[in-house]
Amino acid sequence: MSQDAPEPIARTSLIETLRKKLQEDILSGRYPAGTSLPPERELAARYGVTRTSLKHALIELRSFGLIAIRHGIGSIVEDVAARAGADALQYMAQREGGWDLRLFVDLLEARALIGGLFGRVAASRRTEADVESLREALGGARRTSRDPHGLQVAENLFMRRVTETTHVRTFVFLSNSISAVYARTLDAFGGAFEDGDWVTGSLEEIFDEIRDGSSAGAESAMERYLTESGKRMIAALEEQSP
Amino acid sequence: MSQDAPEPIARTSLIETLRKKLQEDILSGRYPAGTSLPPERELAARYGVTRTSLKHALIELRSFGLIAIRHGIGSIVEDVAARAGADALQYMAQREGGWDLRLFVDLLEARALIGGLFGRVAASRRTEADVESLREALGGARRTSRDPHGLQVAENLFMRRVTETTHVRTFVFLSNSISAVYARTLDAFGGAFEDGDWVTGSLEEIFDEIRDGSSAGAESAMERYLTESGKRMIAALEEQSP
DNA sequence: ACTGGCTCAGTGGATGAGCCACTATAGCAG
DNA sequence: CTGCTATAGTGGCTCATCCACTGAGCCAGT
Incomplete structure (x- = not known):
């Protein structure tokens, strides 16, 4: 690649x-x-x-x-x-050149909670095509699991696919607003994607729950992963700007 | 008045x-x-x-x-x-002067699902001050329950208070993006607020659940109300533009 | 005393010409 | 083949003006 x-x-x-x-x-x-x-x-x-x-x-x-x-x-x-509106977040989270850490933590918490909701809805509405699309994205993550930056991109794609699986277009837009906050500074969060096995393992778990149509399972798997992932992103951020 | x-x-x-x-x-x-x-x-x-x-x-x-x-x-x-991002929704939902009904239905569904989430989180985190703030907003809705337009404004305020009760600032911004879609055309939805007793009854139910800290109850009460309310908004819209 | 119309100062809305800065490409020199 | 340079096309930004809207105050008519 x-x-x-x-x-x-x-x-x-x-x-x-x-x-x-x-x-x-x-x-x-x-x-x-x-x-x-x-x-x-x-x-x-x-x-x-x-x-x-x-x-x-x-x-x-x-x-x-x-x-x-x-x-x-x-x-x-x-x-x-x-x-x-939500699009203002990307500017509010980066004030005076640095990150507004409090708002960023807040944002990641919202991401985890909403991600859980998306997982739940996705599991209850997934079609064959959705499952295939998710499987493909998961494969991409597996193949690049040793390259933090590549993995990060692959993980983003997988999450997008989960959101699309809800078949609620509004969710995609909300999701975009949240991603936009950190999307332009991807490099700052490489540290959160160094443990490739943990990331791919988590995504696999999420995939399994959605494929099986387990709403509760998908919700908690998403929320757990996003919460932990958020913590790692914060940690990576704090390492860089002491 | x-x-x-x-x-x-x-x-x-x-x-x-x-x-x-x-x-x-x-x-x-x-x-x-x-x-x-x-x-x-x-x-x-x-x-x-x-x-x-x-x-x-x-x-x-x-x-x-x-x-x-x-x-x-x-x-x-x-x-x-x-x-x-989410702020684009307000422009996408109103294309060529008319409403994009499909996207609007989609939006209202998202609103109901996310509202449920907000209700759940709110119930688990409400403080005394939150409860008081909600009670006050509820009182406002009761007082204006026979004036559709006034009730609509009061209902919006109540929902904002619920969102604030989550103590997740990001949720407020997401909520603003969604509200913005129909906020500027409030008059079009007066028909959804004619049954004042039903609206205030629903809000009371939501209030009770949040006050009692019942996450599951608040989630389903919010989702039920917002789903039904959304249906009425759509109906009001269809009446106007045949 | 009140009403309605007028004027005026302050503010945003919009114009059009002009020049600067960045990017890609093609051609030339080595 | 490599590397530089000239050039054309595109957005970045400025400047000087004029138009349109708003609110406040004045004034004549009732």
């Missing part, structure tokens, strides 16, 4: 940087919920960019539910807890 | 319209996943807008995971199923 692309160097565009900065200022309470942001012209001057660029960043913030932009009025800061 | 504001007239900005149009063209397969969008200059000319405006729309699409923009290369269409 060919080596995967070596993760293109992260370039930070101005807009990207600007959005992060604004977001940080909002999340840190500098611009409290319910208040107006300074006018675009002033904000642009303050951050030293054009109004056009600033606007790009504002529109992106709006799409995450962090602000509401109203013609003739201004940009109003929304209550994050009340409005921000 | 005073009459609520009569829903401000929805204004559609150019960027909003443009984003919808592009999105529709992507989702409908006109620009298949993996291929490049036409160059910005050409796209702008084709849609009859400035490149600046087009860019605003593209950036928004990027934030939903529908495209990837690469300097010097172009905008590549992402595989929606693989990348689009």
